[in-house]
Amino acid sequence: MLSSTGGSEPAEGEQAPLEELELKEIFTKFKDRWVAILVTKRDKNWQPTAGKVIADDMDRYRLRMKVIREREVCIFYAGEPMYPLLL
Secondary structure, three states: OOOOOOOOOOOOOOOOOOOOEEEEHHHHHOOOOOOEEEEEEEEOOOOEEEEEEEEEEEEEEHHHHHHOOOOOOEEOOOOOOOOOOOO
């Protein structure tokens, strides 16, 4: 998106377009943070493989509050779990 000044930065009040990232890139870029994405690609088992990050936070509850109005969002922790997972 081009701003009115001719640069590539969004104009004041406009939001920059979201970048599509593979899950590996998201895990690297947002290491040890909670992340909410709009899913853009899925594998044959319908699991997300790429998306556009719409929010991130250190706290899962705060992140959920940031995206509460979104309909189709995938939230996950981009790091090693802080506690053992029971499956």
